[in-house]
Amino acid sequence: MMLPAVRPLIQVDAGDREAVVMGLQAHGVVIVHGIESREMLHSFCAAFGQLRNHPDSDSDGITTIYDRGSTEPGKLAFSSRALALHTDRASEAMPPHLVVVWCETTAEAGGESLFCDARAVYLDLLESASPILAELMSPFLHLPAGCFPLFDRQNGQIVVRYRSDDLVRIVDGGSSAHEIFVQSVAYHTQAKLIPAGSAFVLNNGRVLHGRTGYIGSRNMLRAFVDAVPLTDVPRFGFAPELHDGSPKESRSKS
Ligand SMILES: O=C(O)CCC(=O)C(=O)O
Numbered sequence: 001m002m003l004p005a006v007r008p009l010i011q012v013d014a015g016d017r018e019a020v021v022m023g024l025q026a027h028g029v030v031i032v033h034g035i036e037s038r039e040m041l042h043s044f045c046a047a048f049g050q051l052r053n054h055p056d057s058d059s060d061g062i063t064t065i066y067d068r069g070s071t072e073p074g075k076l077a078f079s080s081r082a083l084a085l086h087t088d089r090a091s092e093a094m095p096p097h098l099v100v101v102w103c104e105t106t107a108e109a110g111g112e113s114l115f116c117d118a119r120a121v122y123l124d125l126l127e128s129a130s131p132i133l134a135e136l137m138s139p140f141l142h143l144p145a146g147c148f149p150l151f152d153r154q155n156g157q158i159v160v161r162y163r164s165d166d167l168v169r170i171v172d173g174g175s176s177a178h179e180i181f182v183q184s185v186a187y188h189t190q191a192k193l194i195p196a197g198s199a200f201v202l203n204n205g206r207v208l209h210g211r212t213g214y215i216g217s218r219n220m221l222r223a224f225v226d227a228v229p230l231t232d233v234p235r236f237g238f239a240p241e242l243h244d245g246s247p248k249e250s251r252s253k254s
């Protein structure tokens with residue numbers, strides 16, 4: 001039997017570091033409330049590690065995601081269109097560890113954030129479709145930087161890497177495994193409107209994210225954070241074991 005489709009998202013206060021860390025450990029993503037300014041966002045992020053610059057970021061390392069009508073390959077974020085589930089910087093050898101996206105202004109309608117815990121997808125496939133999982137764990141996605149597995153083993157962890165836009169091509173023969181992956185992702189995806197003054201923080205090696213299309217003007221501020229190794233912050237990706245130490249973890253059999 002598959003893992004339950006979704007579990008309620010954990011919502012915590014930005015000042016409660018322990019709760020942020022516990023949420024990341026249990027779900028790979030947390031909603032954080034009470035960030036009142038760009039400066040506060042910056043210091044919240046800096047408490048978890050080093051901000052990583054991006055070609056679109058400003059000098060403080062933060063990127064404003066807004067609709068500038070972009071139609072460029074890989075730049076759909078800068079439009080009002082829906083954004084399919086993805087790993088940030090999936091084309092890089094080392095994608096950023098944490099992704100923090102803070103809402104400055106909500107859209108008039110739409111613009112909900114989408115999350116999928118790829119750990120749940122991995123565990124479902126492990127249980128019910130292990131040959132498919134083996135395919136996904138072999139070179140599977142042709143990206144500008146090379147051909148990568150969709151689920152990879154890295155330092156004892158499993159790391160997800162995925163995008164489905166025009167910068168990626170699935171390996172020859174991979175389309176049915178891809179279809180099964182996409183179905184499982186859809187089953188485990190949940191939507192949440194992040195209100196102004198709140199953010200999501202996610203482990204980019206574990207949780208895929210996206211958004212629904214929107215109308216009106218919407219500003220989201222994004223930071224990539226590489227956490228300091230060996231701190232309380234869960235490592236990039238997730239443990240391959242069934243139990244991650246979270247007391248609520250349970251898998252139903254039927
Ligand atoms: O607009 C959003 O909510 C998210 C944008 C995003 O995922 C990105 O820029 O990579």
Ligand SMILES: [Fe+2]
Pocket residue numbers: 086087088209
């Ligand atoms: Fe993203």
